[in-house]
Amino acid sequence: MKLLLEGQLAYDAGDYKTAIKYYMTILEKYPDNKEYTSWACYEIGFVYFSQKKYKEATEWFQKVIDQYNGSKTAVKLATFMLAKITELSKKKK
Numbered sequence: 158m159k160l161l162l163e164g165q166l167a168y169d170a171g172d173y174k175t176a177i178k179y180y181m182t183i184l185e186k187y188p189d190n191k192e193y194t195s196w197a198c199y200e201i202g203f204v205y206f207s208q209k210k211y212k213e214a215t216e217w218f219q220k221v222i223d224q225y226n227g228s229k230t231a232v233k234l235a236t237f238m239l240a241k242i243t244e245l246s247k248k249k250k
Contacts, residue, residue: 158183158193164200173204180204195221195231202238211242218242 164179183197202217221235 160186161193161196161200164197168200168204168207173208176204177201192228195228198224199228199231199235202235206238206242211246215239215242 160179160183164176164183167173167176167179180197180201183193187193198217198221202214202221205211205214205217218235218239221231222239
C-alpha cells in the first residue's frame with residue numbers, strides 16, 4: 158500500500174509528524190482492512206518509540222495486539238517492542 162510506503166519514507170527522512178499522518182490516514186480510510194491497520198498502528202508505535210515517547214508507543218503497540226490483530230507479524234513485533242519498553246524502563250530505575 159502506497160500510504161505505508163510514504164509513511165516509511167517520511168520516517169526514514171526523520172519527518173516523524175508526516176509519517177504519523179500517513180499511518181493515521183490508513184486508519185481513517187481503511188478501518189476494515191485489519192492487515193493495513195495493524196501495520197499502521199505498529200508503525201505509529203515505532204515512531205513514538207524512536208522518539209523515546211514510551212508511553213505513547215506502548216499504547217499503540219497494545220492496540221495492535223488488542224484491536225488490529227490482522228497481521229501475525231505485526232502482533233509479534235508489537236509484543237517484542239512492548240517487552241523492550243518494559244526492559245528499558247527497568248534499566249532507568
